[in-house]
Amino acid sequence: MKGGLSAWLHGLLMLSCLLLGSVASAHEMSMAEMQVREMAPGEFIWQWTATEKRAASDDLAPAWPDGCTAEMNLLHCGKDGMQGTLSVNGVGKTYSAALVKVYWLDGQSRVYTLTASQPTVHLYGAADDHRGMGEIAWAYTMLGVEHILSGVDHLLFVIGLLFLVGFKRNLLWTITAFTAAHSLTLALSALGWLVLRSPPVEAAIALSIVLVAGEALHQRQTLARRWPALVAFLFGLVHGLGFAGALKEIGLPENHMLVALLTFNVGVEIGQLMTVGAAWALWRVASRWSRVAQARTAALYGIGAVASFWAWSRALAIFA
Structure with missing residues (x-):
């Protein structure tokens, strides 16, 4: 029984490695973007912008507000303009979210985010953003959860911290330090106060995982073992730039x-806590077996x- 369990764990590990190794940009979300431009009062032209995947029109279909009639890429909304409920069918399958950028005739623009958990938005026929605070908070919380749970590299770093620290009292301080750090750089970067190129940030995130995994493999009292919260904070600054x-x-x-910004970060933390909780449950089950150390x-x-x-x-992408 023990031998079979060990073989099963090793087989699952190898399968996971093959799956994970095929994803070089593991923390990227799949976004589709639509541009809608008002050319005359109540008259719009719209199109999906290019993506790295197949055409968004193959998987997504907009449902325009009542009173608007679509003819190919033209949209006729009449004198009342484009107001009412806009939705995009298919969000949450091939694409995590759809970004609808509306450029109004007066030169103003607005960006609306649709997700599987919030597939509709309400338009008011003008650039004024009347979306309720609760609507925005829910949408960005769900996007934060989706991002951390689909961001394999961020999850592997958190799992590496769990292996390094274990389910002990200082795990709370370690996770708190990681949270505080990536919240800080997420805010600074999102507000435009800290701007760095993406390839170096992504490379540093990968290196942080390598370091934590290496430190967790031995028992030497290095800086990472003596002060895991400090290490988590320093690398959390880099992960925040990825978020x-x-x-x-x-x-x-x-x-x-x-x-x-706040609710997106809250969503990230919810997803992170879900990961820690699932890891704790797995540890409780696996600790009954004698070969868990080998696994x-x-x-x-x-x-x-x-x-x-x-x-x-x-x-390599840094120099590409």
Whole structure:
């Protein structure tokens, strides 16, 4: 039974490595972007912008407000303008979110974010952003949760911290330090006060995973073992820049920017706590088996190998 369990764990580990290794930009979210431009009162032209995936029109279909009639890429809304409920069918499948950028005739613009949890927005026929604070808070919270749970590199770093610290009292301080750090740089970057190129940030994130996995493999009293909260804080500053890159793609509403920024970060923390909770439950079950230490070592080598591959590929992207 024990031998079978060990073989099963090793097989699962190898499968996970193969799946993870194919994702070089693991923390990117899949976004589709639509541009809608008012050419004359009540008359619009719209189109999906280019993406790295197949055409967004193959997977997404806009449902325009009542009173608007679409003819190919033309939209006729009459004298009342484009006001009412706008939705995009198919969000949450191939694409995590759809960004609808509306350019009004008076020169103003607004960005609306639609997700699987909030597939509709209300337009008021003008650039004034009348979206309720609760609507924006819910949308950006869900986007934060989706980002951390789909961001394999961020999750591997958190799991590496769990292996390094264990489920002990100082785990609370370590996770808190990581949270405080990435919240800080996320805010600074999202507000435009700290701007760095994406490739170096992504490479540094991968290297942080390699370091934590390596430190968790031995018992020497290094800086990471004596002060895991400090290490988590320093690397959390880098991970916050990665979160900010995703938030930049999504966009922030002008009238409720701080609410969107705060709730996106809250969503990230919810996803992070879900990961810690799931890891604790798995640890409680796995601790009954005598060979769990072997599985732990194999898992750390697997995490380090995947992160090393990401580090090399992302470092090459710096000079591409």
